[in-house]
Amino acid sequence: MxxxxxxxxxxxxxxxxxxxxxxxxxxxxxxxxxxxxxxxxxxxxxxxxxxxxxxxxxxxxxxVSDRIDVSAFATQPWQIALHAWAQSYRVAFAKHPPTIALLATMPITGAHRTLAMYDIVVAAMVRAGWPEHEVLPVIVAVESFVLGSALDAVAPPDMLDPSGTESAVPAFASAYWARDATLGTASPADAAFALGLRALMIGLQDLFDELTGSGGSESAGS
Incomplete structure (x- = not known):
């Protein structure tokens, strides 16, 4: 046949x-x-x-959400798990940048496996002691940062290059070259993501301590 x-x-x-x-x-x-x-x-x-x-x-x-790793939420403290989730989330969407604006503005209705992914994250955060009413705002805050970073990951690495205008914007130009001098093998987007995620996690730890009256716990990494 x-x-x-x-x-x-x-x-x-x-x-x-x-x-x-x-x-x-x-x-x-x-x-x-x-x-x-x-x-x-x-x-x-x-x-x-x-x-x-x-x-x-x-x-x-x-x-896309199938490619976001949530396994750490089963075994790790929330700080480490959320940090790993954010990294995986960025990688998943950076591979498909045209989906970011579309999926970020459409209801999640019908995406059952995506809902199951969120359920794992929410359940782990509540188990860790986060007040239930704060969990979704935390997730959305992390997602907002991650999705912007996913777009930045596919942007030209020299999009902020001030070459030819240094005399007009000396402070900006100096900061640009100073940043490039410290990047090593990292891309500007990866370095900015690492810094931003570290700052976000520090802020979330402070908020968690304030909400729960705890004195801090495991580091979220960097």
Whole structure:
């Protein structure tokens, strides 16, 4: 028998194709008809697996969030686990920057595996002693920083280069060259992320101590 002439569709296959389409064309170029064309099928074939574009996007969200590591929350103090989660979160989204604005502004409805990921984080934070009403604000604060850092990770490393304007902005230019002199093998984006995450974790530790009356605990790392 010869090979089938049509694509055998599954939900995971469609979601993977949607992620590739988003990477290639951005949110503004993502439509169900273009997704169908990429898969070599009629648009109606997609609706046998997904009810619409929003449900496909939920599948894409699950694919990205599947790559965020939450394993540390089972064994590590919240500071170390949250630090590791933030690093993994940045890596996952830096690989798919066009998804950031789209997923950050769409409801999480339908993304069941993503919700399960959040449930692990929330449960661990509550177990560690965080007041329940503070947990989601903490998560959103970390996410806001991480998603901005994920975009920065794919920006040109010289986008702040003041070459040719040093006399007009001497303080900025001096700081730029001073930073570059200390980077070593790190990229500017990675160095800024490490600094920002360290500062964020210090602030969260202070907030935790204030809210719980504790005197600090394990370091979150750097």
């Amino acid at each position: 010869g090979r089938p002439t049509t694509t055998v569709l599954t939900r995971p296959l469609i979601a993977e194709a949607a992620l590739k389409l988003l990477d290639a064309s951005g949110a503004e170029g993502f439509t169900m008809s273009r997704l169908a064309k990429a898969l070599g099928v009629r648009p109606s074939a997609l609706y046998k697996h997904f009810r619409g574009k929003e449900e496909v996007i939920a599948g894409v969200r699950e694919l």
